[in-house]
Each structure stands twice: as structure tokens, then as C-alpha cells.
Amino acid sequence: MNVVDKQMDQTNNNKSVLDILNEMIDGDSPETKSMKKLIAMVSQTDSTALVLGETGTGKDVVAQAIHKCSKKKGALVTVNCAAIPSELLESELFGHEKGSFTGADKQRKGRFEQSSGGSLFLDEIGDMPLPLQAKLLRAIESRTIQRVGGAEDIKIDLRLICATHRDLEKKVESGEFRADLYFRINVLPINVPSLAERRTDIPDLYNKLLKNLNLSREMQPIFSPEAITALSKHNWPGNVRELKNVIERACIIFPGKEVTSSNVFENLLRLKVPTLAEEKNAIWEMTADLSGVNHIDIDDKLDSPEDYLPHPKNYKNWFTFYDEIDLRRHLQDVEIVLIEQALEKTGNKIANAADKLKLRRTTLIEKMKKYSITKIIE
DSSP: OOHHHHHHHSEETTEEHHHHHHHHSOOOSHHHHHHHHHHHHHHTSOOOEEEEOOTTSOHHHHHHHHHHHSSOOSOEEEEETTTSOHHHHHHHHHOBOTTSSTTOOSOBOOHHHHTTTSEEEEETGGGSOHHHHHHHHHHHHHSEEOOBTOOOOEEOOOEEEEEESSOHHHHHHTTSSOHHHHHHHOSEEEEOOOGGGGGGGHHHHHHHHHHHTTOOGGGSOEEOHHHHHHHHHSOOTTHHHHHHHHHHHHHHHSTTSEEOHHHIIIIIISOOOOOHHHHHHHHHHHTTTOTTOOOOOOOGGGGSGGGTSOOGGGGGGHHHHOSOOOHHHHHHHHHHHHHHHHHHHTTTOHHHHHHHTTOOHHHHHHHHHHTTOOOOOO
């Protein structure tokens, strides 16, 4: 057993570090296992941890796991540096003395003092104003702080956990982030993988997210194996946060019903509005038991491609109904669907599918690799 495994077997409140991590972070993909080992390593020390990752990957969960696995007895105090105005952030972090500014009618302890004996989690540290970065660096180096308007050095005993979705190296190069602070907090960086990088964790995440909604069995949607596969094929630009929204959306649209792969693509990921034919069929199903109603077959013309295939001009009114559109993601989703259908239509023959898509064969193969489209290559 190596050092990391021993650390993960050490107990904390009658639970091993490994048990705590498995409870808090779902998945057994290689990327997730590697991240858990780093969390176990840093949690057994007082070193500063820097959590890096895209928005929605769960950096806050990683911070909670580091704190819970540690020997710290105090609380985990969280500050979102991007959510607090810069003129208020200093007082929020370091506290203030009575009369130090207008409205300071009494002394107030800041988050540093509140987290002493525990952990302080500075989320989105990449958005911290430069003047405040200097004061933060001094606090880390000296393990003391001064309240706003005060002159007394106050000792602090805490572990600092920082997180950001920004590229701090680029911000250092542009002068937006202090190089000395970056090197001071970058003791053990923990990269949180995107959901696209840990697709094999999606079934575990699906079960956990559905369980967390605390719905009765009758109200839970039932994802077919094909639907779970469809979830795994999506690129998830919003990461775990987007998956959570999709699961909750399924509970609203398909309570107690089976969810198919088609439902995943059409109703959960794209929120497709039902077609006229679907609406009429639904009405007939609802009124089937009514007397005196004759069923009229839907005109076959409704099944013609013109009724369903989008035309570029259909997007003219997009901003009438929506505030924005993720153009890159939308075009990417369109490419994935068309490539998969072309391959299906041609029996997975790359050359023939490329002809249908008016692409070079090598270009199609590159796109398949980019989007992780797995088909039998001739």
C-alpha cells in the first residue's frame, strides 16, 4: 500500500478518507480517481489548494471534500470573489473596526477570522481586484490579518482553498493577477475534469442527482439504457450543472414515464416544441374515450420534410423568444446529429457518408474524433 492509499484509509469521524470521497464525489473513471487521490493527499496537510476547472464541474464540491477529509475542526467558510463588489470584498474578508467607514457602526469579524481553525474557500479568486491581492498575499505569508481601519495584527490558523475557472497564467501575463500570489497559492493544483472528460461517470451521476431530488418512485422518470447512452454522447458544455438541470427537466416532462434516447436529444437537451402532428395525436389520445367524436386521420402532408426540417430563415425570430443563443454549441449539435444520421444511412461507410455531407473523407474522420462519434470505420 503506497502513501496515498494509506492516507485514503485513514479515519476521520469513524469514516475513512476514501469513504468520504466516494460519498461526496461520484464516479470511478480514471480522471475522477486521480482527482480523488490528489484531494486525499492535500487534505492531510495544511497546504493551500488551488482547484481549477470549467464552470459547473463542481469545484465547490472538491473544496468541501478537502475540508471534510482534513483534520480541521472548524467550519468551512466560503466567499465568492466574483459575486461581491470590490469595494465591499475587503471588509467581507478581513472585517472592519467601528467607524472605519460610513455605516461601520460596530466592529465586525471578517471571513478570515470566522474560518480560523477551519478552512476558507475563496471561489473565483481569478476575479479578485489587484489591490486586494496584495493584502491576501500578506495574510497568507504572515498568517496574520488586519481589519479595515485597524492596526492590530490578528493571528489566523486556517487552510486556504482557492478556485477559479480562469486561466491564471494568462491573467498573470496580462498583469491582471499578481505573479507572486499565483505562485503562492499554486502549491498543489487540482484540475477538476469536465463532464465530457469523465463520460463513464454519467450513470453514477444520474443516479445520485435523481436521488437528490427526493421524488417518489411514481414521479421519477425511467431512463432506458439507450437514453443513458445518449446522455453519455452529449458534450456537456455546462458540465455537471447542466446534467443536473437535464435530470430535473426530465422529472417535470416525463414523471413516472420511460425516457428514450430520442427524448434525450429532442425534449431534454434541445427542449423541442411538439409538432402539430404530435399535438393532434396527443389530443386524440386524451379524447379517445369521449362519445360522439369521430377520429380523423392526420393529413399525410404533415409528414413531409418541409414541415419539420429547419430553414435558415426560421432563426430570424430567435431573439423574439430567447435572450441569447450558444451559436458554437448549437452548430456543434447540428453537426453531430447529421454526421450520425449520414453514417447510419450509409451503413457506417465513411466515404459514402462524407459524400452525403459534401465533406472530404479525412475531414469527416477528424470531426468524428473531435465529437467522439464511435462508428465502425471501413
